Amino acid sequence: MMKKQIEAKLPTEWGKFTIMAYADNENDWMPHLVMVSDNTDFSKDVNVRIHSECITGDLFHSKKCDCGKQLDAAMKYIHKYGGILLYLRQEGRSIGIINKLKAYNLQDEGMDTVEANLKLGFPADARDFSIATDILTDLGITSINLLTNNPEKIKYIEKSYITLKKRIPLEIYPNKENKNYLKTKKDYFGHFLDLK
Numbered sequence: 001m002m003k004k005q006i007e008a009k010l011p012t013e014w015g016k017f018t019i020m021a022y023a024d025n026e027n028d029w030m031p032h033l034v035m036v037s038d039n040t041d042f043s044k045d046v047n048v049r050i051h052s053e054c055i056t057g058d059l060f061h062s063k064k065c066d067c068g069k070q071l072d073a074a075m076k077y078i079h080k081y082g083g084i085l086l087y088l089r090q091e092g093r094s095i096g097i098i099n100k101l102k103a104y105n106l107q108d109e110g111m112d113t114v115e116a117n118l119k120l121g122f123p124a125d126a127r128d129f130s131i132a133t134d135i136l137t138d139l140g141i142t143s144i145n146l147l148t149n150n151p152e153k154i155k156y157i158e159k160s161y162i163t164l165k166k167r168i169p170l171e172i173y174p175n176k177e178n179k180n181y182l183k184t185k186k187d188y189f190g191h192f193l194d195l196k
């Protein structure tokens with residue numbers, strides 16, 4: 001059973017947060033992480049960002065996706081208005097970093113992000129968002145505003161026991177390298193993106 005193993009105060013460049021680690025046991029080296037802004041009011045609808053790990057984007061500022069910029073924008077929003085960010089260990093939409101890099105090579109041969117996943121024998125998106133609702137429930141959160149452009153996340157929350165009050169868009173201005181990636185998100189996954 002996944003549970004909170006530890007929490008600690010974490011001052012960051014965005015502001016003051018508490019970081020929590022969720023895992024089945026304390027020897028887990030890849031726990032899901034939760035960043036709670038110090039100004040969060042748990043008696044109101046809580047602003048929530050569900051972020052899937054993307055080492056290439058979050059850490060190395062890859063231009064192939066919008067993850068790093070979304071992480072930064074979400075942390076700024078959450079610091080300003082209060083809220084929490086769930087950092088879920090779902091690298092590459094849960095196919096792992098090695099398979100994601102295999103997919104990148106296929107993309108360099110002309111496949112889009114979905115075709116590459118399917119070619120490798122994976123679903124377009126292998127993520128299980130029940131991890132997110134389990135953590136929210138453990139934190140006693142019953143009503144949220146969700147920062148996302150992803151209709152799947154919205155559908156998932158709406159069928160859970162957590163109330164979705166509103167969606168907060170998290171659109172990043174496209175660059176040359178991620179333009180096609182974002183177009184596939186819009187066309188295939190139905191993400192709410194303007195892409196102007």
Ligand SMILES: Nc1nc2c(ncn2[C@@H]2O[C@H](COP(=O)(O)OP(=O)(O)OP(=O)(O)O)[C@@H](O)[C@H]2O)c(=O)[nH]1
Nearest residue numbers: 052053054065090091092093100103113148149150
């Ligand atoms: N398999 C695969 N995963 C990718 C690729 N590019 C980014 N990812 C992963 O996709 C995840 C981010 O998911 P997205 O669908 O971009 O965004 P989202 O978080 O579901 O939607 P938003 O809430 O609107 O941001 C991260 O785990 C990334 O590692 C890719 O080309 N292939």
Ligand SMILES: [Zn+2]
Nearest residue numbers: 054057065067
């Ligand atoms: Zn990414």
